[in-house]
Amino acid sequence: MNIKSVRQTAREKLKGFCRVCPECNGKACVGEVPGMGGAGTGASFRNNVEALSALRINMRTLHGAKNPNTRIELFGQNLTAPILAAPIAGNKFNMGGALNEVEWAEAILQGCLSEGVLGCTGDGPDPMMYNTGIEAIVKAQGCGIPFTKPREPEEAIRYLKRAEEANALAVGIDIDAAGLIAMAVGPKTIEELKTIISSTTLPVILKGIMTADEAELAIQAGAAAIVVSNHGGRVLDHTPGTAEVLPRIAVAVDGRIPVLVDGGIRSGIDVLKMLALGADAVLIGRPLVIAAYGGGTEGVALVVRRMKNELKQAMLMTGCATLSDIDKDILYQK
Incomplete structure (x- = not known):
């Protein structure tokens, strides 16, 4: 199995839902929601990709960083790289259903675990989607992070309890899914978030932070980590790319909690760029959809x-011996 064969198989299995384009930039799938596209004009999806693509890297080879270390400790785990699989569910609606929810969740979790990183599982209109992820996490002996949508507090608390029962490492809330019309979900007040977060012993990750002021509110609500995310450009047209807003958010958080980010990350070099902008780790979405559909766990x-190797090579060529050496100085400034 290789990347070419994975992509070829994925193109067949995702036919009608994802074209597996040579460059995954949102241009061919504009407005395809459900599906793999971006909302409306697709600008938010494209902005994610283009904001990262616009960044240039300073090459440095006069240094002693000959064997870069990509390891990071996150949520009590020593990971081989600052890479997680983003929480995704709804295979039938968004990806055609060639994989069922069980096959999907297990491919993501087990594939990530085999490489020493973490997978996340998602949620959707059918409770089965969340429960399938929980069952896959149980099978993985708790090594995974389930995400739920921003449900009403009483229901959200029940979902978080299931994550506790599965001995999950942490639990997440997709607050950026507030506008999904297929579900009875919505924005949350700080008081509601405090009620939800205080109900569990697990670290709670809030995904969907796009401004510095909401990063501060997330901390006040008790979040153990945040994910800078616009939901892959799928819930609001014309947002900036996550790479554009990340630096200001990272400065506002100032190391108090981990800052994760997703959106447009396609390679280990993109991972390097996000870390240079202030992220502690990244979440990968669409590339792992193609990977799972094209090759299951092995894909x-x-x-x-590949992303881990690309990150290590990029660190070698920028003089970064450890992840803590990656900062804004590796980015070219005109």
Whole structure:
């Protein structure tokens, strides 16, 4: 199995839902929601990709960083790289259903675990989607992070309890899914978030932070980490790319909690760029959809391994011996 064969198989299995374009930039799938596209004009999806693409890197080779270390400790785990699989569910609606929810969740979790990183599982209109992820996490002995949508507090608390029962490492809330019309979900007040977060012993990750002031509110609500995300450009047209807003958010958080980010990340070099902008780790979405559909567990592991190797090579060529050496100085400034 190789990347070419994975992509070829994925193109067949995702036919009608994802074209597996040579460059995954949102231009061919504009407005395809459900599906893999971006909302409306697709500008938010494209902005994610283009904001990263616009960044240039300073090459440095006069240094002693000959064997870069990509390891990071996150949520009590020593990971081989600052890479996680983003929480995704709804295979039938968004990806055609060639993989069922069980096959999907297990491919993501087991593929990530085989490479020493973490997978997240998602949620959707059918409770089965969340429960399938929980069952896959149980099978993985708790090594995974389930995400739920921003449900009403009483229901959200029940979902978080299921994550506790599964001995999950942490639990997430997709607050950026507030506008999904297929579900009875919505924005949350700080008081509601405090009620939800205080109900569990697990670290709670809030995904969907796009401004510095909401990063501060997330901390006040008790979040253990945040994800800078616009939901892959799928819930609001014309947002900036996550790479554009990340630096200001990272400065506002100032190391108090981990800052994760997703959106447009396609390679280990993109991972390097996000870390240079202030992220502690990244979440990978669409590339792992292609990986799972094209090669199952082995396909996911293959893509994660490639990203890890690309990150290590990029660190070698920028003089970064450890992740803590990656900062804004590796980015070219005109």
